[in-house]
Amino acid sequence: MSEKKSRYFIRTFGCQMNESDSERISGMLGQTGAVKAERPEDADLVIVNTCAVREKSEAKLFSYLGRLAQLKKEKNLRIAVVGCVAQLRGWELLEKKAAVDFVLGPDNTAELISLVQEEAAEKHVSTSWTKEWHETSPGLIQRDSPVSAYVTVMEGCDNFCAYCVVPYTRGREKYRPLRSILGEVHDLARKGYLEAQLLGQNVNSYQDPDSGKPFTELLRAVATVEGIEWIRFLTSHPKNFRPEIAEAMAGIRKVCRQLHLPLQSGSNAVLKRMKRGYTREEYLNIISRLRSLMPGIGLSTDIIVGLPGETDQDFEETVEVLRQVRFINIFSFRYSPRPMTAASRLEDSVPKVTKQRRLEEIQRVQKDIQLEDHRRLVGQTMRVLCLGHGQKTPHLFSGRNAGNQVVNFRSDEDSTGRFVEVRITGFGPFSLLGEKTI
Numbered sequence: 001m002s003e004k005k006s007r008y009f010i011r012t013f014g015c016q017m018n019e020s021d022s023e024r025i026s027g028m029l030g031q032t033g034a035v036k037a038e039r040p041e042d043a044d045l046v047i048v049n050t051c052a053v054r055e056k057s058e059a060k061l062f063s064y065l066g067r068l069a070q071l072k073k074e075k076n077l078r079i080a081v082v083g084c085v086a087q088l089r090g091w092e093l094l095e096k097k098a099a100v101d102f103v104l105g106p107d108n109t110a111e112l113i114s115l116v117q118e119e120a121a122e123k124h125v126s127t128s129w130t131k132e133w134h135e136t137s138p139g140l141i142q143r144d145s146p147v148s149a150y151v152t153v154m155e156g157c158d159n160f161c162a163y164c165v166v167p168y169t170r171g172r173e174k175y176r177p178l179r180s181i182l183g184e185v186h187d188l189a190r191k192g193y194l195e196a197q198l199l200g201q202n203v204n205s206y207q208d209p210d211s212g213k214p215f216t217e218l219l220r221a222v223a224t225v226e227g228i229e230w231i232r233f234l235t236s237h238p239k240n241f242r243p244e245i246a247e248a249m250a251g252i253r254k255v256c257r258q259l260h261l262p263l264q265s266g267s268n269a270v271l272k273r274m275k276r277g278y279t280r281e282e283y284l285n286i287i288s289r290l291r292s293l294m295p296g297i298g299l300s301t302d303i304i305v306g307l308p309g310e311t312d313q314d315f316e317e318t319v320e321v322l323r324q325v326r327f328i329n330i331f332s333f334r335y336s337p338r339p340m341t342a343a344s345r346l347e348d349s350v351p352k353v354t355k356q357r358r359l360e361e362i363q364r365v366q367k368d369i370q371l372e373d374h375r376r377l378v379g380q381t382m383r384v385l386c387l388g389h390g391q392k393t394p395h396l397f398s399g400r401n402a403g404n405q406v407v408n409f410r411s412d413e414d415s416t417g418r419f420v421e422v423r424i425t426g427f428g429p430f431s432l433l434g435e436k437t438i
């Protein structure tokens with residue numbers, strides 16, 4: 001490496017797994033002496049960590065790469081595309097976007113280190129998969145939050161839902177050894193972290209590769225780490241969400257009373273075409289069980305509207321489930337065909353305007369539910385983990401309660417990294433507002 005420190009900028013698209021991967025990449029590059037830049041204009045390497053889950057996310061990537069290509073005309077810049085689109089498109093990306101220098105799939109990002117150290121001038125594409133878990137040193141991860149940390153416990157997915165490209169971009173499931181997960185969680189506790197969020201595409205199917213211990217044992221083991229007070233996990237799958245997982249959650253004090261459980265559709269016909277492996281009734285049974293074990297549990301979900309063949313009646317059944325369950329939050333999307341998936345071989349039969357109308361309808365219904373439920377919380381006092389300044393207003397902080405609702409609150413002192421009691425005084429559709437009492 002030259003004397004002058006290399007400066008890199010990372011732009012992350014997509015889910016928490018990608019955010020976590022970007023923190024890991026920052027850690028690796030930090031080891032080479034490279035320094036993080038706040039803007040691409042100040043960097044000599046821009047890493048774009050990509051998401052392939054929807055057509056729209058790929059379109060956003062291509063537009064961003066267009067802007068970087070302009071910047072590259074003005075200054076010496078190398079561009080690395082990493083993550084799911086890198087895996088999916090490989091060399092095609094270099095053909096379409098000549099400004100890109102390196103293309104690295106999710107299992108190949110460690111190669112960035114040698115590419116940076118050697119100041120590689122050649123174009124480079126690497127998209128091979130490893131079957132085994134590849135451990136990076138958790139001590140090197142440069143985390144964005146000093147309070148709540150992502151801990152990857154597995155990667156990949158064996159489910160092949162009909163609309164989903166993830167098994168083709170992240171590969172088959174592989175599990176991280178329990179001892180290294182625990183090593184990372186102990187390290188977090190020593191650094192003062194209070195919350196660990198266990199991440200994976202399908203965490204419920206976790207099995208320790210050394211002992212075969214299942215996900216429930218992982219939860220119990222993480223809960224033994226002193227200093228870590230709250231544990232969350234995602235993503236769960238209703239098909240793999242066995243009754244003992246709900247029982248383990250209820251029995252472990254540190255596991256937050258919160259679950260993200262993707263429904264995708266409330267219609268059995270659509271769920272079948274999606275190859276989700278459960279029915280609406282089975283999904284609702286899980287919800288009832290969770291609520292009987294943990295009254296007040298915060299539930300969130302994912303919804304896709306407009307899968308090929310989705311009728312108005314199918315859509316109405318999804319809306320009914322939303323009204324019945326009253327999720328605290330949903331992530332809703334219009335279906336778009338993704339390469340290699342089973343659904344992409346079906347005719348994309350629902351017109352774009354119908355998909356858009358259904359998306360808006362579902363978001364309107366959900367917004368009303370959230371407003372009504374938030375209104376009922378006014379006057380209540382709740383425990384909140386303060387994650388930092390929410391907005392630029394002085395004395396306004398932001399955190400989450402155990403149910404994973406966003407709580408913004410006023411406080412005269414900086415409460416970042418502490419549990420506080422907040423009395424709710426107001427609300428919006430997506431967050432609660434309150435005053436710190438303790």
Ligand code: SF4
Binds near residue numbers: 159165167
């Ligand atoms: S469970 Fe289905 S939707 Fe989730 S990552 Fe796997 S294939 Fe995709």
